[in-house]
Amino acid sequence: MNSRSSLAGPLILIAIGGLFLAHTISPGFDLERWIADYWPYILVAWGGILLLEIGIRFLRGAPLPLKPVSAGGWLAVIVICIAGSLTHFAHRHDFWWHHAGWVEGVQIFGQEHDYVIAPLQKTVGPAPRVILESFHGSAKVAGIDGNTVTVTGHKAIRSFDAHQADAANAATPVSLALDGNTVVIRCNQERFQAHTPVRADLEIEVPRAASVEAAGAQGDFDISSLTGDVDLKNRGGSMHIDNIGGGVSIEGHHSDIIRCSGVKGPMTVRGDGNDLELDGISGPVSVAGRYLGTFLLHQLSQPVEISNFHTNFHAQRVDGEMRLTSGDLNAVDLVGPVRLATHATDVKLNGFTGTLDLSVDSGDVELTPRHLPLAGMTVHTRSGDIELTLPAGASFTLSAFAARGDVRNEFGAALHEHSEGRGTRLEGSIGGGPPITLMTGSGNITVRRADVATPAGAPGTERAVGFFRR
Numbered sequence: 343m344n345s346r347s348s349l350a351g352p353l354i355l356i357a358i359g360g361l362f363l364a365h366t367i368s369p370g371f372d373l374e375r376w377i378a379d380y381w382p383y384i385l386v387a388w389g390g391i392l393l394l395e396i397g398i399r400f401l402r403g404a405p406l407p408l409k410p411v412s413a414g415g416w417l418a419v420i421v422i423c424i425a426g427s428l429t430h431f432a433h434r435h436d437f438w439w440h441h442a443g444w445v446e447g448v449q450i451f452g453q454e455h456d457y458v459i460a461p462l463q464k465t466v467g468p469a470p471r472v473i474l475e476s477f478h479g480s481a482k483v484a485g486i487d488g489n490t491v492t493v494t495g496h497k498a499i500r501s502f503d504a505h506q507a508d509a510a511n512a513a514t515p516v517s518l519a520l521d522g523n524t525v526v527i528r529c530n531q532e533r534f535q536a537h538t539p540v541r542a543d544l545e546i547e548v549p550r551a552a553s554v555e556a557a558g559a560q561g562d563f564d565i566s567s568l569t570g571d572v573d574l575k576n577r578g579g580s581m582h583i584d585n586i587g588g589g590v591s592i593e594g595h596h597s598d599i600i601r602c603s604g605v606k607g608p609m610t611v612r613g614d615g616n617d618l619e620l621d622g623i624s625g626p627v628s629v630a631g632r633y634l635g636t637f638l639l640h641q642l643s644q645p646v647e648i649s650n651f652h653t654n655f656h657a658q659r660v661d662g663e664m665r666l667t668s669g670d671l672n673a674v675d676l677v678g679p680v681r682l683a684t685h686a687t688d689v690k691l692n693g694f695t696g697t698l699d700l701s702v703d704s705g706d707v708e709l710t711p712r713h714l715p716l717a718g719m720t721v722h723t724r725s726g727d728i729e730l731t732l733p734a735g736a737s738f739t740l741s742a743f744a745a746r747g748d749v750r751n752e753f754g755a756a757l758h759e760h761s762e763g764r765g766t767r768l769e770g771s772i773g774g775g776p777p778i779t780l781m782t783g784s785g786n787i788t789v790r791r792a793d794v795a796t797p798a799g800a801p802g803t804e805r806a807v808g809f810f811r812r
Contacts, residue, residue: 349395354388381426385419455499455507459542462493462518469551469570470525476558477529479542480579485550485567491525493518495544510538553588571607589625599635618650637666652685652703658696669705678717688726702726706785710792718776724783731790737773742780742787750788757789 361376392410399406411419466489474481479498493516501507513533519526529542541561548554553570556563562579565572569587576592580599583590589607594600597615608625611618616635620627626644632651639646640663648655653666662675671682671689678696682689685703693712700707702723709721710731716738721728727747732738740757742749745765751757757770768789780787 349391353391354384357387358384377426378429381422381429384422384426453501453504455501455504455511457497457499457511459493459495459497459516459544462516464491464518464520464525465489466491466520466525466549466552467523468549469553470523470549472525472546472548472552472554473527474544474546474554474556474559475526475528476532477542477544477556478531478540478560479529479544480562480564481544481546481556481559482564483546483548483554483566483568485552485569486547487550489549490547491518491549491552492547493527493544495542498541498543499538501538506538510540514540514542516542516544634668637664639664653687654681654683656681662693712792716776716778719778719780721779722781723785725785726782727785727787728780728782729788729790730778730780731792733792737775739771739775739777740769740780740789741777742768742789744782744785744787746784747782747786750786752791753789 396406396410468489470491472483472491495516497511497514497516499507499510501510514530517528517530519528525548527544527546529540529544531540531542548568550567551569553572554565554568555573557575559575560577560579563574563576563581563583565574565582565586566584568585571588572583572586572590572592574581574592574594576597577595579597581592581594581597581601583592583600583602583605585604586602587606589609590602590605591610592600592602592612594611594613594615597613599617599619600611600615601617601619601621602609602611602623603619603621605622606624609620609623609627611620611629612631614632614634616633617637618629618633619636619638619640620629620642621638621640623641624643627639627642627646627648629647630649634651637648637650639648639660642657642660644659646655646657646660650666653671655664657676657678657680659677660673660675661677662673664671664673664676666687669687671684671687672692673690673694674692676691676694676696678694678698680691680694680696681699683701684705686705687702688705688707689700689702690708691698691700692710694709695711695713695717697717698709698719698721700709700719700721704725705723706726707721707723707728708731709719709729711717711719712733714733714736716732716736719730721730728742743762743765744767745763747765749759749766749768751759751768753770753772756772757768759766759768761767766787768787780789
């Protein structure tokens with residue numbers, strides 16, 4: 343950066359310093375995540391400042407610089423690109439860094455030694471609190487009839503030396519401690535983990551009314567057939583939760599897949615990872631995080647709040663299914679009010695009821711409400727086509743505007759089309775029904791008439807593929 347003739351360098355240094363200052367004052371501010379997501383804006387800001395300065399020089403008649411960006415500046419660009427890209431990929435759930443286990447030793451070397459964990463058992467009350475302390479490995483927890491907690495399994499220890507593996511096994515015994523109604527399962531892996539990776543794969547049986555907690559874990563969980571609550575804080579791996587009578591709270595980072603089904607209580611998911619699947623949840627659902635793979639919702643009986651990456655979603659229920667992948671959102675039988683705001687995504691909603699408030703930054707929208715009477719709709723996309731198919735006999739009041747595009751109307755003269763600036767507007771009322779507002783900044787709007795109307799509450803004429811029936 344040519345500091346003698348440009349303000350770009352000082353301003354960017356001030357901005358970067360401000361970020362680090364914010365992280366120092368508020369440690370909760372995720373500086374690494376912010377840099378991983380928004381580092382290209384450094385180059386955009388730098389280029390914008392240089393372009394503005396050149397424009398001001400030109401308007402004032404001053405000589406223009408022959409090299410607006412010096413050799414040192416181009417070197418800085420290369421360094422920023424490399425550092426920013428590495429930071430971005432390092433924060434991806436599937437980046438090799440998260441699976442290499444550097445804090446535990448390089449796991450791809452050495453020989454794996456297997457050790458059987460001697461069965462452990464404690465007699466407890468009918469509804470104990472079971473705590474699995476920080477561990478690395480996998481845990482399969484199943485509810486059973488009876489008043490006992492039983493732990494079995496094996497340990498896998500990777501080491502170049504069998505004697506060192508034996509020492510690691512002896513130093514990391516699995517223990518089962520009972521304190522009143524609380525059962526604590528400890529794997530003691532922190533005693534040797536810095537020298538030799540120790541993985542514990544546990545099979546745990548608990549009374550059906552037990553509640554299960556795990557904090558600071560790293561690995562896979564399979565928990566089923568409990569009437570108590572489940573509270574997991576996990577890093578990496580997968581989590582399968584099935585047939586839980588209480589509530590479920592999950593905080594997972596870099597998760598491969600989170601799959602929950604048959605949960606009767608409230609469901610809360612926080613964190614980041616790849617796939618997330620929720621099926622047959624009877625309680626309210628709240629999800630906040632960055633899930634970059636496939637996001638599936640199926641038969642959720644109470645209100646749903648989703649804040650995932652660049653998508654915010656609310657519905658009163660999901661009677662059918664919703665599938666969100668990179669660039670596509672498809673849903674069948676949502677019960678409103680439905681609110682959806684998303685970026686760079688094509689949206690297809692079929693058979694929804696209740697009011698709809700939909701905002702898309704960039705993407706096509708296809709809407710097919712099948713039930714009568716209709717509810718109000720507000721649909722906006724900055725760039726993309728909107729296609730609305732309404733049931734025969736529907737009553738509505740329409741206001742559709744394509745700022746840079748055309749409007750197509752299949753309802754005849756009841757809807758009036760006229761030009762407005764560079765765009766087209768379609769307005770009118772049929773039966774004096776609820777307001778429907780459609781707007782696209784760049785794209786076409788099509789309002790179609792369906793052949794058959796489905797009364798409210800009747801089964802839909804089209805169902806989505808059952809994503810969860812595997």
